Amino acid sequence: MTRSVIGADAAERLAKLLVANHPYPGASDEVLGHVLGHGEFRAIHDGEPLCEEGDPGDEMWFLVRGKIMVQRTDSEGVKRELSTVKTPGLIGHMALIDRSRRSATCIAIGDVELVVMDALVYDRLIAEASATGSALRRLLLSSLCGQLAQANAQIRKLVEDLTEEPRLARPKPQKPSPVKKEVKKWRKKTSPEDQMTRVAAQLSGWGSELAELEKLEKEIELVVDEDQKRRRDKVR
Amino acid sequence: MSSPDVLASMFVFKGVPKRSLHELCILAPPVQFPLGATVFEQGKVADVALILIEGRLEVEVESRGQYRQVGQVHPGEIVGEQALFSRGGERSATVRAAIASTLLLLSPEMMERASGNPAMIAIEQQLLATLARRLRRTNQETQKIWKEAGSIAAPGQKKKLADRLRGLFGGGR
Numbered sequence: 001m002t003r004s005v006i007g008a009d010a011a012e013r014l015a016k017l018l019v020a021n022h023p024y025p026g027a028s029d030e031v032l033g034h035v036l037g038h039g040e041f042r043a044i045h046d047g048e049p050l051c052e053e054g055d056p057g058d059e060m061w062f063l064v065r066g067k068i069m070v071q072r073t074d075s076e077g078v079k080r081e082l083s084t085v086k087t088p089g090l091i092g093h094m095a096l097i098d099r100s101r102r103s104a105t106c107i108a109i110g111d112v113e114l115v116v117m118d119a120l121v122y123d124r125l126i127a128e129a130s131a132t133g134s135a136l137r138r139l140l141l142s143s144l145c146g147q148l149a150q151a152n153a154q155i156r157k158l159v160e161d162l163t164e165e166p167r168l169a170r171p172k173p174q175k176p177s178p179v180k181k182e183v184k185k186w187r188k189k190t191s192p193e194d195q196m197t198r199v200a201a202q203l204s205g206w207g208s209e210l211a212e213l214e215k216l217e218k219e220i221e222l223v224v225d226e227d228q229k230r231r232r233d234k235v236r
Numbered sequence: 237m238s239s240p241d242v243l244a245s246m247f248v249f250k251g252v253p254k255r256s257l258h259e260l261c262i263l264a265p266p267v268q269f270p271l272g273a274t275v276f277e278q279g280k281v282a283d284v285a286l287i288l289i290e291g292r293l294e295v296e297v298e299s300r301g302q303y304r305q306v307g308q309v310h311p312g313e314i315v316g317e318q319a320l321f322s323r324g325g326e327r328s329a330t331v332r333a334a335i336a337s338t339l340l341l342l343s344p345e346m347m348e349r350a351s352g353n354p355a356m357i358a359i360e361q362q363l364l365a366t367l368a369r370r371l372r373r374t375n376q377e378t379q380k381i382w383k384e385a386g387s388i389a390a391p392g393q394k395k396k397l398a399d400r401l402r403g404l405f406g407g408g409r
Contacts, residue, residue, distance in 0.1 A: 024321055025344035026351055097368040103375075126361065129352045137360040138347075142321040144367035149318060151374045152328060159299075 004041045006064065006115050011036045014064055014115070017088035022146060024138035031135045036062060038125060038132070039115035050091065050106040050114075057095020057102055059118045063087050066112030071105045084109065090143050096122045097140065239266045239338070242289050243355070248312045248362045252354045260355040264340040269333040276331040282319035284341045287359060288312065291337025296330045308334065314363050320344055 006014070015032035039062065044050065050061065053073060068085040082104060085091055095102055096119055117125075125136045240257040243249050249257060266289060269275055275286065278298050293309035306329065309315050318325055320342065342359070350356040 022321070025347040094368055094371070097364050098372070100372070103372075126364075127357070129354065129357060131351065133357070134351045134360075137357070137364065138321075141317070141360060141363055141367065144364070144371060145318050145321040148367060148371055148374070149322070149325075151371065151378065155374070155378060 006036050006039070006041045008033070010064060011115075014062065014088055018062070018090075018139060021088055022090075022139055022142035024142040026134065026138070028131075028135070031131045032139065034132050035125070035136050035139070036115050038121050039117040042114050042116050044108045044112050044114070046108055046110050048108045048112075050108065051102045051104075053102055053105045055102045057092060057100065057119075059116050060090065060092040060096050060122060062115040062117070063089040063091060064113040064115060067109040068112060069107045069109050071107065072103070079105065090140070093140055093143065097144075239289065242338075246289070246312045248287075249355060249358050252358050256354040259353055260340070260350065263346050263350050263353075264342055266338050266340055269337050269339065271333055271336050273333045274330060275333060275337075275339070276316055276327045276329070278327050278330045280327050282316060282322075282325045282327050284343045285314060285316040285318075285320050286331075286339045286341055287314045289338045289340060291339075292334040293337060294332050294334045296332065297328070298330065303330070312362075314342075314359065314366060317363055317367070320347060 011033040012029060014036060015029040018032055019027045019029055041064075050068060051057075053071075063085060065087060068089065068091060070082045070085060071079045072082050074080050085106075091106060092102070094100065122136075125133050127133065239261045240254060243257045243260070244252070244254060269291075275293060276282070278296075288309050288311050290311055293315065294305055295307045295309065295315070296303045297306050298304075309331070315331055316327065318328070347356065
């Protein structure tokens with residue numbers, strides 16, 4: 001049986017794009033072209049699935065041309081679109097690295113061309129001391145580092161959303177209440193030492209969380225109320 | 237015990253010839269950090285990764301002036317690998333020596349020179365497995381936490397979720 005391989009020009013073009021998107025030490029378009037030469041060229045058509053969620057992972061793909069839609073089933077059993085992978089995307093490599101099952105379903109959008117690397121070739125190259133082996137390992141490392149950096153950026157955004165939303169949603173009072181006025185006065189009277197203590201408390205985390213701030217404010221209000229009560233008692 | 241001997245006893249270098257470990261120690265001479273010394277500092281330019289040979293490191297993330305410990309590094313583990321694959325990036329965390337520690341510093345230039353060295357291949361394979369594990373864990377935990385956050389309104393509970401998310405920076409450990 002003859003094996004269809006990617007053309008030299010297409011391999012060179014894809015290798016250049018891969019290196020630009022996933023830089024790594026000692027990167028060479030030529031050597032990466034050889035990596036692609038170890039795979040099989042395959043064309044699939046619009047709507048054709050590349051893999052199904054839960055399938056065992058027995059190959060990975062280098063996207064030469066076209067787009068791949070990535071779907072995952074949510075907790076209610078509905079398939080939801082996660083993302084669209086474009087050239088020069090790497091798909092399905094995680095399942096070969098850790099021998100896990102496919103975490104998503106991948107479907108062709110329009111006509112798609114791929115280089116397919118099966119698990120046998122992957123296992124051989126990933127352990128090789130050759131320049132081709134190094135190129136595959138480092139390309140995958142660079143891709144995973146990029147994915148992890150993106151995940152970190154998303155987490156940062158989630159943390160911001162979680163900690164900022166309540167603050168933004170908090171309604172501003174039309175007029176400051178009498179108690180708030182007193183708090184303001186009390187704050188004005190606070191010594192620089194006390195103010196520094198408050199700043200230190202905020203740096204230790206008090207200032208970063210709404211719940212803690214509200215607790216602190218209530219404590220201040222209690223002190224002010226007691227202070228007012230004492231003054232009233234004194235006048236009487 | 238010499239550094240190649242210590243490397244030979246580590247799981248990551250199992251089966252790697254002693255000669256290759258010697259070569260690795262010549263290309264990346266072991267560096268010692270005393271207790272409390274800062275190895276990487278958050279926000280500073282990232283130019284090298286490290287593999288811990290002996291000792292223990294602590295990883296901290298600073299947010300709004302507050303430092304939170306997000307994990308520890310044990311012998312055989314690799315940290316700061318982003319530096320090898322994205323030039324000019326910044327450190328996302330601070331790494332300090334929790335006890336006196338010895339490490340190998342891996343630079344992109346050193347990696348180029350060590351291509352094909354079985355010890356370098358072992359490091360790269362270990363890193364692939366580590367990154368895949370971190371990514372899976374991060375994705376699973378983030379989805380779980382975010383789903384919980386959707387049904388929660390109380391700021392106190394949201395704080396707990398935010399803390400759990402912070403613990404995932406860098407893929408957790």
